Amino acid sequence: KAGVTQTPRYLIKTRGQQVTLSCSPISGHRSVSWYQQTPGQGLQFLFEYFSETQRNKGNFPGRFSGRQFSNSRSEMNVSTLELGDSALYLCASSRQGITNEKLFFGSGTQLSVL
Amino acid sequence: AQSVTQLGSHVSVSEGALVLLRCNYSSSVPPYLFWYVQYPNQGLQLLLKYTTGATLVKGINGFEAEFKKSETSFHLTKPSAHMSDAAEYFCAPHSGGYQKVTFGTGTKLQVIP
Numbered sequence A: 001k002a003g004v005t006q007t008p009r010y011l012i013k014t015r016g017q018q019v020t021l022s023c024s025p026i027s028g029h030r031s032v033s034w035y036q037q038t039p040g041q042g043l044q045f046l047f048e049y050f051s052e053t054q055r056n057k058g059n060f061p062g063r064f065s066g067r068q069f070s071n072s073r074s075e076m077n078v079s080t081l082e083l084g085d086s087a088l089y090l091c092a093s094s095r096q097g098i099t100n101e102k103l104f105f106g107s108g109t110q111l112s113v114l
Numbered sequence B: 001a002q003s004v005t006q007l008g009s010h011v012s013v014s015e016g017a018l019v020l021l022r023c024n025y026s027s028s029v030p031p032y033l034f035w036y037v038q039y040p041n042q043g044l045q046l047l048l049k050y051t052t053g054a055t056l057v058k059g060i061n062g063f064e065a066e067f068k069k070s071e072t073s074f075h076l077t078k079p080s081a082h083m084s085d086a087a088e089y090f091c092a093p094h095s096g097g098y099q100k101v102t103f104g105t106g107t108k109l110q111v112i113p
Helices: none
Strands: A005-007 A010-013 A019-024 A031-038 A042-050 A053-057 A064-068 A074-078 A087-094 A109-113 B003-005 B010-014 B019-021 B024-026 B032-038 B044-050 B056-058 B064-068 B073-078 B087-094 B107-112
Touching: A005 A087, A010 A019, A019 A087, A019 A109, A031 A074, A042 A064, A053 A064, A074 A087, B003 B087, B010 B019, B019 B107, B024 B073, B032 B064, B032 B073, B044 B056, B044 B064, B044 B073, B073 B087
Parallel strands: A010 A109, B010 B107
Antiparallel strands: A005 A019, A019 A074, A031 A042, A031 A087, A042 A053, A064 A074, A087 A109, B003 B024, B019 B073, B032 B044, B032 B087, B056 B064, B064 B073, B087 B107
């Protein structure tokens, strides 16, 4: 069974640009959640999608958005990039997205904003 | 909302020594408790979890953790450290409901030969 796949693995962008990251969950998993990981702030929850609907959202500005497709694949978009958006972005999937479930993480997308 | 404290951002142990990574959570409602490990350049993977039942939970790679409600703690231990245990460890309490996970700040474990 394939794991969670995130593409691309690395990205370099400049300030003001926008970026789209992709996450393919494990087959049969309907919940996809996104996290930002930085040395200073640690792991922070961005949002969670289930059956194409955003169910939960963290405390990030509106520049951070996402969506989920009917096949459960998810994309995350960041517009008007800032230097502080440089981070490792991780996605995780689970079957139902309820909190006693194990999360399966991808290897992440390392975003560098110059 | 849950908050979680991981005492010690860096812990160093000698190979073969006891590993103890601390996690305290704040809540009046018994949560679900998870420990995840992150190896360099990888995502997180589940080590173990407590939901209900036995308070001593055994996980992968010889790790275990004990849920102590009176101390609101869920410390992670391993009797004998191995070089391959060098990684960052995250504690994550969940209150229930849908996934909106609050992770601890993480503890980087260094194993000295």
